[in-house]
Amino acid sequence: MDDDRVRATETSIRMLEGLIDLDGEAGITELATHLSVAKSTVYKHLNTLESSGLAVKHGDRYRIGLRALEFGGYAQRYDGVYDTARPQLRKMADETGELANLMFEEDDWGVYVHTSRGENAVEIDTQTGRRAYLHATGLGKAILATLPEERVEEIIDARGLPAVTEHTITEPRALFEELDEIDATGIAYDREECVEGMACIARPLSTPSERPAAISITGPVSRVSTGETEESIRTVLEQAGNVIELNLTG
């Protein structure tokens, strides 16, 4: 039965998604045609969203409002992992000069929750809140490695194993093998599986929170994947991870 959902809420959310599709900003007619609904419907929904701060009106154009950020903040911080990890990410970024990331698993997705940029950090899009396939990033694989096999199956069923680049693992068999190895070594590697030319070294976090998490360092293959730096990045990850885990259990 589809009767345990509220359609009006769903369309309101579709409005927000529509705004994103239309480069984050749209007028009423524009959004109405994009979503194939009546103008008056869009009008009422945007009005409602605006009065709660989830949308913002500027002239005749609408955008997503900062209120969403407030809600997001609660999602981000409720278990303390974010707050604890944040200074460590910064330290990681400083020590390596690269890009440090924190990811949570939620709803079968990997969600980038925070990033910290070192001096030479690459400029790739790790916008806070962005979702990524768990099997296609070092962070995601690190997370998957901590989950029971059935859970991983579930996630595969839900999201599939699409190829994000030509190096992405797309075979369940291969994925499970790698997860075993990650579980054994405690470190996950990603060599251009997520972004062409980029590599990523990740480490799962073992926290009291029920929300799976991982941290990583990302950079160009040329820098991150060479034996020497790889070694030092691993220790940076290890230390930062230990500190985070200690702070959370202590």
Next chain:
Amino acid sequence: MDDDRVRATETSIRMLEGLIDLDGEAGITELATHLSVAKSTVYKHLNTLESSGLAVKHGDRYRIGLRALEFGGYAQRYDGVYDTARPQLRKMADETGELANLMFEEDDWGVYVHTSRGENAVEIDTQTGRRAYLHATGLGKAILATLPEERVEEIIDARGLPAVTEHTITEPRALFEELDEIDATGIAYDREECVEGMACIARPLSTPSERPAAISITGPVSRVSTGETEESIRTVLEQAGNVIELNLTG
């Protein structure tokens, strides 16, 4: 007429707010009694919110989902100010050792959009997305100083001038006087007007974006408000602000 709003959407949003009220986490019955609506209603709304990622179910408890963070990210970044300011905030934090903040005005509120912590940064709550009265913070006053008088009147009408601490400006007269001074000097001070014991030095940002913004350094009165450091913080703010403005107009 109240007919140009969507009630179902409003109640969905009330559910999210309710979750916050209940310490970020609640069961269905709990939330139903808190909001004084039928259990089945809460059930349907949370179900809907969950399937879009705005809520997350863990066992029988619901929380706000990280999807909100994704939406918030778009609100944060659409005009480029956030991305441009971020590295400068970090620099400000490093150079002063204190807490650096970025605030936007939206919907007559001041919204904390990013913070960067220096070595000695105080641990106060500047959670991303948090809203604050514009008249009661250095950041807010810096923003108000850039707005036309009518706009400031509007904001006062909408949000009032409540006393946040005993030092908060609560008289329109006094506020406008200070805004004039801020406008003349380009710097806004806040001495315990927002948080007891804390001072804040802020500077408005003049950007191509129609969204008013300001940056600041916050710290204990004892450190921030003494002549010498105050001086150096001012120059740090000035420089960072210039760089941001230059990057955005260039």
Next chain:
DNA sequence: CGACCCGTTCGCCATCGAGAAACATATAGT
């Protein structure tokens, strides 16, 4: 084992969300 408490399901009804079309207002074209 029974009394509760919770999430879930069911069925009902007045409400209200959604659409279509008319209206108002601004901008562009000739």
Next chain:
DNA sequence: ACTATATGTTTCTCGATGGCGAACGGGTCG
């Protein structure tokens, strides 16, 4: 200057649906 066209706003109508209350079923605690 005056259409023509686009947009946001309003109105109206109708069927769907949101919200309720009550019943169900599965835990848990005494």
